[in-house]
Amino acid sequence: MEFEPVAPVRAYQRVVEQIEEAVFSGRIKPGDRLPSERELMVQFDVGRSTVREALRVLQAAEMIRSRPGDPRGPEVLAASPAALHRSMHRLARADHLGLSELLQFRMVLDGSAHLLAAQLRTEEHLAELDAALEAMRAGVSRGFAEFSHADVAFHEAIARATGNPLLVISGEVVRGVVLELIEDKLEHADDRTALMRNWLTHHEEVLEAIRDSDGERASRLAKQALYDNYAEYVPEGQRRLLLPLLA
Amino acid sequence: MEFEPVAPVRAYQRVVEQIEEAVFSGRIKPGDRLPSERELMVQFDVGRSTVREALRVLQAAEMIRSRPGDPRGPEVLAASPAALHRSMHRLARADHLGLSELLQFRMVLDGSAHLLAAQLRTEEHLAELDAALEAMRAGVSRGFAEFSHADVAFHEAIARATGNPLLVISGEVVRGVVLELIEDKLEHADDRTALMRNWLTHHEEVLEAIRDSDGERASRLAKQALYDNYAEYVPEGQRRLLLPLLA
DNA sequence: ACCGGTAGACTGGTCTGACCAGTAAACCAG
């Protein structure tokens, strides 16, 4: 005989669930407005503080935004990776997530994204990638920040070429967290110009593979480049975790 | 000249920041207790509703937990992947993703997880997988729900064998959302016993490959099985999105 | 006809004070 721990369901929690459900089911779409707090408290038959705590939770999840004075009520936001980014960042900060795991995950995502992008890309995607690469070339002489920005745009363009929002978002998030973990180390790198030129040639090779629809090559190049550029920051004992992905 | 949008900082937000800071900096450790709400409201010099909204935000981020009646106050929790899980789940559900995208992503994740698991698994992992497989065998005769439960356990064991929490969590989330999308179709499948036997043999093959440390084979088997079992539910025109992953 | 200012009716943000059900620890009777 198995029992479960009993925990009362808080009123604010039930309010959250109902609103969440309405968003998930599509009954409420991004851009729509929720009724005002005073109206919600009538509809849910709870006090205003309960409504407000529910809205706070939804706001923390980046699902709504409310502004005082706006007579249209709280705005329902489009799904955004911000909350995901925050929680992943917190985990990394608490040492529950090391660079090796993040890098491993990024190699998985980027590798697959390159593979898929090479086979599914359209001419528009290629043009977008060309533009991003051009921006990177220009960025070399305009400082590391600018270059890094263009680099991110290139990777996002590849993810978009797969047509899969999950790959776009997870890639974006994990890339961001990795950068936050090692940005100080990159800041103090000796030869940043050589570094940038390195990355540039690598991206050119990748783009060529994608243009040739050679997914296998693009994927291998991407994973290898990640390893080559970041493995030095991974504790030695954990580098073997990354090797199986390079085979 | 660049200006930034001006937004007033809410009182509850400043409370959140201070508590967050104390946790991140280590001044407050997991297991510690926060002062009671009534105590916090004098320390921060704000009303109780403000304190409560701040605590709600922290609770939504899985950083604290509070229980009515506990005179020791709200408990500070250790960082846990639960928040990551929730935000990823929300994202996956709110984005109104199609089965093709979810399945594509799952093939990516499962494929890599199998590859890594095969090379990194220990004897403990193998024992765990053996147990899960045994539970699946028993489940065949005990109904679909039971079988499905054991199946999930098997996949989670593989993900855990990679040692990467990100693979575990994203796998869990995507698998869950996929199931939500097609569970009704599975419920009404004609020959569920044959279906279960099919899956069982497939899992046996996978486990063998993992035991042999043959990551390539395990990965290929996993992706192929996903395609074989789920592609029929994917709209025809979108199946080509999945094919590049089978190469 | 247009425009700028203004009045009013809202909004969310915050505070106060109250009540309840629940917990835990100290107390007390057996």
Place this chain on the structure above:
DNA sequence: CTGGTTTACTGGTCAGACCAGTCTACCGGT
């Protein structure tokens, strides 16, 4: 020493109030 009971708290919820801010619709001046 044990088992109930008291007591002083806790968080959860509600009601009501005030404020600063924002829209909107109206209105008077040009």
